[in-house]
Amino acid sequence: MKRSTYPIYFMSFILLVLVTSTSGCSRPVEHAAVSDEAGEASQRSAGDSLIIMLPGEVPLELVWIPPGTFMMDSPEDEQDRSSVESPQHEVTIAKGFWMGKYPITQAQWKTLKIDYSTLFPGDDRPLESVYLGDIQATFGFLHELNTLNPDYNFRLPSEAEWEYAVRAGTTTRFYWGDDPDYTEIDAYAWYGENSGGETHNVGLKLPNAWGLYDMSGSVEEWCDDSSHEHYIGAPNDGSAWREYPRDATRVMRGGSYQDLAKSCRSASRSSGSIYPGDWCSNGGFRVVWMP
Numbered sequence: 001m002k003r004s005t006y007p008i009y010f011m012s013f014i015l016l017v018l019v020t021s022t023s024g025c026s027r028p029v030e031h032a033a034v035s036d037e038a039g040e041a042s043q044r045s046a047g048d049s050l051i052i053m054l055p056g057e058v059p060l061e062l063v064w065i066p067p068g069t070f071m072m073d074s075p076e077d078e079q080d081r082s083s084v085e086s087p088q089h090e091v092t093i094a095k096g097f098w099m100g101k102y103p104i105t106q107a108q109w110k111t112l113k114i115d116y117s118t119l120f121p122g123d124d125r126p127l128e129s130v131y132l133g134d135i136q137a138t139f140g141f142l143h144e145l146n147t148l149n150p151d152y153n154f155r156l157p158s159e160a161e162w163e164y165a166v167r168a169g170t171t172t173r174f175y176w177g178d179d180p181d182y183t184e185i186d187a188y189a190w191y192g193e194n195s196g197g198e199t200h201n202v203g204l205k206l207p208n209a210w211g212l213y214d215m216s217g218s219v220e221e222w223c224d225d226s227s228h229e230h231y232i233g234a235p236n237d238g239s240a241w242r243e244y245p246r247d248a249t250r251v252m253r254g255g256s257y258q259d260l261a262k263s264c265r266s267a268s269r270s271s272g273s274i275y276p277g278d279w280c281s282n283g284g285f286r287v288v289w290m291p
Helices: 038-043 106-111 132-136 141-148 159-167
Strands: 049-054 058-065 068-072 089-093 097-100 220-226 250-253 269-274
Touching (some): 058 159, 132 141, 159 220, 159 250
16 A cells, blocks of 8 residues: 655654644644643644554554534435435534544454455455454454553444544535536545445545545445434434444445445445344444544
8 A cells, every 4th residue: 555654753652653734744742642631632633643553563544533513414305315314413523533544454454463354355455344243342353452552442433423524524425525426436435336346455545634535435334333224312422322232233334345326425324234243245444542
């Protein structure tokens, strides 16, 4: 995967951290390690970057998502919308968080020495065909990642956090605009019409305004919410809407390399038939960490 060259800030423990503004200019972190005093958080801008080095010098790149309020899901007049995207409702994300710049790649998964299978091998391709249990269970990816980095608390995003991040302040069908005739999508997403039926290296398409890549298309991404057929009664604070037992069906977002263009819309969701133990040939994920 091609990467631009970043300035490096060395932290007081064995992690490398990099903070860059969306303009590409570097800014030093005032507090070392993972401290997040109010003054430091207020100085961050959307799109600032954090790099954590995994074993084998494999980078895990994160992007700062600022707090804010947005309208979640689609208005009733949105082209190609589904009934599971109703009702549109206001959600407030009171605290900013870090989110994976890309879906978790096969190289990142392998650094934690967890077994996996893939249809499309490649270190810089997103991990697909991943069971939710292999992500969240004891000794799964998140457990091992947090064990290696005890000052962090990585997790899956809530569905609200995911949609807030993909929209990046937009209210259109896609984060690049409404694109009613699907003439612009090829520049931003791998989907059924341009993927050739397989995944591709992360970061090859254009990012959204906050510097997140492959949020639309590529692989569908697991969220931490139980699935619901509507949003009546959904939390309005950005937290995950969970039902118990936790083996209930879950939500995936973003569309994939297999899907129609309309499934790559910011409000599109796969809800109601996906269990944690299901094998999904187009299923991947990205991580978040809230300081």
